[in-house]
Amino acid sequence: MSVGETVRIEAGGARIEGDLEIPEGARGIVLFAHGSGSGRHSPRNRFVAARLREESLLLGTLLIDLLTEQEEAEDARTGLLRFDVGLLAGRVEAATRWLLDNPRTRGLRVGYFGASTGAAAALVAAARLPEAVGAVVSRGGRPDLAGEHLGRVRAPVLLIVGGRDHTVLELNREAMRRLPPQTRLEVVPGATHLFEEPGALEEVARLAARWFARHLAGGR
Template sequence: MPPTARSPLANARTVAPLLRLWRGARWVAGLAVLAVLLWALALVALWFGQERLLFHPVPLADSEPLSREADVSERFVDVPGARLSVLELRRPRPEGVVFFLHGNSGHLKEWFTDGGPYRRANLDLVMMDYRGFGKSSGRIESQAQLQADVEAVWQSVAARYAGLRVIVYGRSLGTGLAAAWAARHQPALTILVSPYESMQALAAQHYPWVPSALLRYPLRSDQALAQVRSPVLLVHGDQDRLIPLAHSQALARQAPQARLVVIPGAAHDDVHRFASYQAVLARALSAPSAGR
């Protein structure tokens, strides 16, 4: 055999590692493509399933009373494609009203826990259930729809409180809705309990793999509060793991008219049970300057 020629055995030894490398590369590439496809499918599912992640409504039979207290009544507000359940606590000669926007679960029967603070401040209370919550019919489909529903409920009572003190109170999910409502109406006081800077910022903490542009409910509390000229009271538990205290701290830095009160030991779902929270709420409701 000429010195420059290579034997078939030598060629096989050279080609075999290359084949193994090629097969390995194809396997890795296949896994990468599969991972991208799964990620894309997860994003598509998230795009169409955000309502199931954000909202956890609990239905309530129409025959079930929201409250049996004499000064509490219930009614419905008709909106396109649904009717919304509304609870009202009415005082004989109120000095104003608290418009209450609750969190992302349950229904009004669960959220109306104590009318005492509003009675003692001589304020009416108006609360609403979002679509699909409690006795409200329909289904939440967009942020614009949700905000329009909030506005429709307010407009159903607004004339009654012309010239009186108006306070908007948001809790958890409802804080983003309350902040946007306050930017439009400039109430005497905005109370946000366990608020988030934005749903985008909150999602970045819990779902860092999700692009922010994918969120159909950005709920930019930070941008809304920048347009609120009246006092804002932020209340947050320092043990809140669902919406960390850092969100209220960020909002307080961005909104110079805001005051932050931290409730030591309180988490997300139990902040209203703390005496320090109850004292803060009582002061805020009692006088126009108390929010400051």
């Protein structure tokens, strides 16, 4: 059984919101960084988060909005903030520090699940907080946008890409050369960028659950 709550996190003068759920006996917690033009209510990320809690029973989840309501309105007009990886990574860092300080979560190992540009933000934050982050999973991510930070990531990284998402797949293969040796690339056959095909998102959740169970919750 897990108890959920909405939390508010101070992040460099802004206040962002998140949905926190922690099953009883959890050993780790996964922070979700959404992709371009999305938010903490992303149905794909919420599906994966639910599967992580249900399947492992050892992982809590925190889904956050990387932008404030005002910033989201600005981004809807300009489309610029969703690609400001520095800003987004700062928000992921702030949420991570909140997890490390919060009485309910400070004893849990932290992992990141990033989608699209949120994956780049997660990788930058992982590079900046190497002692705090135990594992990273990227779904259809843009690790190339993390630039020079890729070489400083120490956490084990799982890159999940759809087999028909050709451009992103090539970008992930190139980024993999700069990530740590324990990085792994999983290609979901027949899947496109949003993993909307039957069974595709279920496969993402399965792969992510195994990765986090191994690196955060002490499973295999």
